[in-house]
Amino acid sequence: MKRIINFMILAGMVLNIQAQKPEETEDWSRKPALVTPGKGTLPPSDAIVLYGGAGDLDKWESEKEGPAKWTAGEELTVARRTGGIKTKQEFGDMQLHIEWRSPAEVKGDGQGRGNSGIFLMGKYEVQVLDSYNNETYYNGQAGSIYKQTIPLVNACLPPGEWQAYDIIFKAPVFNEDGSKKCSGYVTVIHNGVLIQNHVEIKGTTEFIGKPKNDPHPAKLPIHLQDHGNPVSYRNIWVREL
C-alpha cells in the first residue's frame, strides 16, 4: 500500500512539472536601458559628470554662499578655509564615483593629514584621509562612515597617488510625522577593494555626540569638505538610482 502511495506522489510530481512551462518564469516587464560602460576616465554613458577636469565649476557652489572657491584645473583642490563646496543638483539614491589624492608632501598626522570628506546629502560623511601609515581612531580613517563604521580593510595608496571611491548609496526614508521609516545604507569600494558592505547609516556623522535623525528631503546636494588640507579631486560622476 505504502509503495503504491509513493508511486502516486511521484507520478503526481512528474505530471505537475510537465504541466508547467519554462515561459511561466520569464520576466519581460522591464527592458534594461542600454548603457555604454566607462573606460579609463570616461564615465558610463548615463552618468552625470560633476567634475570632468576642464576647470569648470558650474556644477558646484560654496557651502557658505556664492560660487565655489576651490582651485579648479585638471583637478579640483581644496582652497584652505574657503569652506566646503556642494553640488547645485540634489541627489538621493545614487552610484557615485570620485577620485581623490592627499598631498604628496606629508604634513601633520592623525586627522590632520590629508583630511577631506564626501558628505552624501550633506549629512553622511565617507571619510577622505591620508590613512597610509597614519594612525587615528579607526572609525575616522579613510573610508570610514565617520564616527560610525570602521572600514573592513585599509586600502589606502601612498600620499600623492590618485585613489578612487565607488559609493552606492541608499538614502534614508522618513515618515510624514518625521520619524525614520528606514535607514540609509552605503557600500564603498576603495581602489577596487570592498571596504563598506551595505552598512546601515545610523544618522548624521557628527564630530561630537551621537548621530542625529532629523527628517530631510529625499534629495540633497553632495558636499565636499574643506578640512584645511589641500586634498584634490577629479573624475567625479554620479548615476541616480
Ligand code: MG
Ligand atoms: Mg573629513
